[in-house]
Amino acid sequence: MTEYVELARAESERGEVVLRERRDPDAGVNAPAVLELRVNGVFVMDTQETSSERGLARAALAKVTDPRRVVIGGLGLGFTLHEVLADQRVEQVVVVEIEDALVQWMRDGTVPHGPAYLADQRVSVVAADIRVAMAEATPAAYDLVLLDVDNGPGFLVHDDNVALYQRTFLEQARACLSPGGALVIWSAAESPTLQKEMREAFGNAVAVPFEVTLQSRDEQYWIYLSRVEA
Template identity: 40%
Template sequence: MTTALPDRDGSDAVDTLDRREGPYGEVVLRRRGEHFEIIANGCFLMDTADGRSERLLVQAALDALGATAGPAVLIGGLGVGFSLAHAAAEPRWGRIAVVEREGAVIDWHREGPLAAVSAGALADPRVRVLHTDLLEYLAAEGERYDALCLDIDNGPDWTVTDSNSALYGPRGLARLQERLRPGGVLAVWSAQPSTAFEEALRTAGFSDVRTQEIPVARGVPDVVHLARRPA
């Protein structure tokens, strides 16, 4: 059963399709017209209205890897599924892992309305879904990747939960670098550019630090921060 709410401009209804309480608070799946939205603890995370920047997150990392054969990628955050679907549609990736801490989000892709967005990617034999918190996953000993593509916050300066800020500090960046193979690429999605994060990446020892912009209809552009672990 859904709950219909008036849209902000009165043109569409907003239907609440699912609402769950989990270890990190409330997570909600809503439908606004033709599109779906994910809300966490009252904070808008993402929707299915566009997806260009989420796809670019993965594509920019792959392009930066050049001729690397069968690279492995870790996607931080399943979200609405654009990044995973784009990765699974690219035969060059040899191994694809996606970390998602919200069980509800995984369910919405496996047997819910977001399955249409991820386009069967969860059934791809290269894909492995890890139901865990990214910070906990990075803190443990584990395999390395050629690319880390992170989309778990609205950016380094606008985290969904306070604890996530540790990911973008010196210790978090050190752990990210440890999980990359030499020459591997880190890509971080953000709702706005962050010169402070660029500097933090350089201070942490990353090279080839740059920011790629994605124009949006209103406001500052979305961006993907890119950096490389030195070979």
């Protein structure tokens, strides 16, 4: 039977955030423990399967010619950030994470790889709502915005996040992008409604299927991309 050990817990006005360690006794004593992040009892991500987080970053970076300045909405366990930093074209990354406790766990080593991921001098982390960050951003300040705060519009971590997939926020994101810049949103399921909202905000939107293998299972996720005309 899988064993769980709670490493950290925090409460905010949005509810409960829990970081726990997961072990499979049948895997042997040398098998690494898996960190698991849950919000209000719902699984968000873990350290065992990071293909989607890394794939989001790679796919998004491939769509922008000069992604010097990047915003990531959602810190998670840092794997999207880590993949973005692997691209030597990137000069600045701003990570916007609404849960301050999660930022602290990454900084203080509660998440063991966290300090190393955040040590890169190109990184700054802001504990804020991504909606506020985009509304306050300087026009054309960024070349790429990656949004990975939910599992897409159909699988919200918080009900209020529905606004992130609607035209008002999408237009705010567009305003902070440079010519040729792009907004990329990850979704666990196809969402024609999101594509429509992005098209109305940007004048264009494409849905890109993203194939991953999760524990020997083939899965299909989606990446939605809109671009500011150069």
